[in-house]
Amino acid sequence: MNVQCSNCRKEFKIVDPQKLDGSRKTITFKCSSCGKKEVLSKSENESWPQYLSHRSRPSAVPVSRLSSRDFRTAGPVSGTAVDESAQANSKADRPIQMDIPSEEPPKRRFVFSGLTGKVVILMLFVSLLPLGIYATVISRATVQRIEDDTDRVGQQITIGLAGHVNEWMDKNLRILQTAAQLPDIQTMQPAIQEPILKAVNANYPWKYVVFTVDAAGQNIARSDGLRLIDYSDRHYYKAVVLEMKPFAWQSLLGRTNKKPALILSVPIKRDGKVIGALCSGMAVEEISDNIVKWRLGQTGHAFLLDQTGKVVAHQVDEFVQTEKNLSNHPLIANFKKGQVGSQRFTENGVDKVGFVRETQWLWKVVIQQDESEIFAILHQANQFAWTLLAIAVVLVIVVATLASRAIVRPIKQLTKAAEKISTGDLEVQIDISSKNEIGELATAIRRMQDSIRFAIDRLRRARGTRPAPLPDAVSQAPF
Numbered sequence: 167m168n169v170q171c172s173n174c175r176k177e178f179k180i181v182d183p184q185k186l187d188g189s190r191k192t193i194t195f196k197c198s199s200c201g202k203k204e205v206l207s208k209s210e211n212e213s214w215p216q217y218l219s220h221r222s223r224p225s226a227v228p229v230s231r232l233s234s235r236d237f238r239t240a241g242p243v244s245g246t247a248v249d250e251s252a253q254a255n256s257k258a259d260r261p262i263q264m265d266i267p268s269e270e271p272p273k274r275r276f277v278f279s280g281l282t283g284k285v286v287i288l289m290l291f292v293s294l295l296p297l298g299i300y301a302t303v304i305s306r307a308t309v310q311r312i313e314d315d316t317d318r319v320g321q322q323i324t325i326g327l328a329g330h331v332n333e334w335m336d337k338n339l340r341i342l343q344t345a346a347q348l349p350d351i352q353t354m355q356p357a358i359q360e361p362i363l364k365a366v367n368a369n370y371p372w373k374y375v376v377f378t379v380d381a382a383g384q385n386i387a388r389s390d391g392l393r394l395i396d397y398s399d400r401h402y403y404k405a406v407v408l409e410m411k412p413f414a415w416q417s418l419l420g421r422t423n424k425k426p427a428l429i430l431s432v433p434i435k436r437d438g439k440v441i442g443a444l445c446s447g448m449a450v451e452e453i454s455d456n457i458v459k460w461r462l463g464q465t466g467h468a469f470l471l472d473q474t475g476k477v478v479a480h481q482v483d484e485f486v487q488t489e490k491n492l493s494n495h496p497l498i499a500n501f502k503k504g505q506v507g508s509q510r511f512t513e514n515g516v517d518k519v520g521f522v523r524e525t526q527w528l529w530k531v532v533i534q535q536d537e538s539e540i541f542a543i544l545h546q547a548n549q550f551a552w553t554l555l556a557i558a559v560v561l562v563i564v565v566a567t568l569a570s571r572a573i574v575r576p577i578k579q580l581t582k583a584a585e586k587i588s589t590g591d592l593e594v595q596i597d598i599s600s601k602n603e604i605g606e607l608a609t610a611i612r613r614m615q616d617s618i619r620f621a622i623d624r625l626r627r628a629r630g631t632r633p634a635p636l637p638d639a640v641s642q643a644p645f
Contacts, residue, residue, distance in 0.1 A: 169218060171204060173200050173202040174202070193205070282567060285566050286567060289562050290559065290566070294558065301555075312543070316519060317507055317508040325523060331529060338430055338446065339432070342432045346433065348362060351434060354380060366389070367389040374448070375392075377389065377446075379407075382398060383397050383403050384396055385397055403443055406431050406433040410433070412433070415430045416428070417450075417474075418489075426449075426450050428447070429445060429446070431443045453470070453479065457469060458479050468531065469532050470529060471530045475492055476489045476490070476491050496511035497511060497522050508520070508521060517538070520532060521534075573604070580604070580608055
C-alpha cells in the first residue's frame, strides 16, 4: 500500500497497512523529499487500507517500505519523512507520529564525488606529479643546455669568420707595406713603378688594380694601363698622406661588375717623410663568398658590414648592390650598446638569435638563425612528452576505474542490503565472501541482520504473538 505526496508525487510504501488503527480518523506526515506536510482523513465507514488504496497512484519513483510494525510503534529508521502529530494515545482521533523512510540513495552532484572519482584523482595526482616535476626539471635543463651550446657555437663561428676576414686583410696589408718600402716605388717615377705594380697585380689576382699617388693626390702609375686619375678627394688618400695614418681602407661597389670591392692604401715614405701612397683595389669575393655561403640549418646565415654599416656580403644580392646600410639592425644596435654573446631579437615578426663579432678593421661579422629552428629538438621532445603524458593519463584513468570498481561494487551491494534491512526486509541475501575488509563488513552486516531477526522474534514471543505473514508485495519483492 502506498502513500503519495500531493506536491512532488513522491510515494512511500507501507508494508503492513492492516495494522493501522481503524479508530484513528487522521494521519499527519511530512514528505522526506519536498518537506510538505500532509494530513490524511478518512470517513468513519472506511478503513485506512481502503482509504490508502483509493488514494494511491502508480508512480515510477522508487518507494520505501516501513517495518512490519504498526505506525504506533514505528520509530525513526532513516530519512526525514515524519508524522508531526503527537504520539498515539487513548484518543482515537488524535493524529499519530510516524516515519516513512525513503529507499532512494542520495544523488551525487558531480562525477568525482564518489569513491571511483576520488581514486582516479588520487592516482592521477600520485602518478603524474613526479612525472610533471621530472619533465619540468629536464625541460629547463635542456633549454639551458641548448642556450649554452648555441652561445658557444655562435661565438666560435663568428670568431672563425672574423678571423678569416682579419687574415685576408692582414695579408693584403703586408703585401702593400712590403712593396711601399721598395726603392723603385720610392722613386715616384712612373716608368720605374709600373713593372712592380704589374708584378704585384699578376701574383695576387684578386687585386684588379695597383696604383700610386703623389703627395698632392695625383695618380702617378697604374697596373691596368688606364688613364691617370686625381685621387685627392679620396678618403684613403687623405688618411695616409694628410692624417699620417699607417694604413687606410674604403669599401665600395665596383663600377663594372657591381660587386663589393675594397681599396687599401699605405704611405710611401722617403727619409721618414710621406711622399705619396701605394694603393690597391681588391675584389672581396674571397671573403664575401665565404660569408654568403655559410649556412646553419634552414634559416641560419651570415652577413658582413664595413665600418660604416654598409653591406659588404649578404645572402640578399639587392642589399649588396645597393650598399644597404644596416646600422640600425637590432643586432648591430645592441652591439653598439655593449651587448655581447647571443642576442634575442625579432625581425619581421620572427624571433631570432644572433651574434656579432667586430674585426680589427672595425668590420662586423653577423650571424643569425630562427629561434624556432634552434629549439626544434626541444619542441619535438615536448610533443613526444605530451603524447606520453596523454597516454599515461588514459592508462591511469582506466586502471583506477577498474580498481575502484572492484571496491565500489561490493560496497554498493552492502549499501542496498543495509537499506533493505532498515526498511524491514530481513530476508535480503548478502552474497559477498571476500577475505578482505569488505568481506569482514559483509559478515558483520549478516550478523546484525540475524541479531535483528532474533530480537524481533524474542519481542513477539514476549508479547505472546506469532509473526504475521508479510504482504505479497513485500514477500515477492526481489532482492
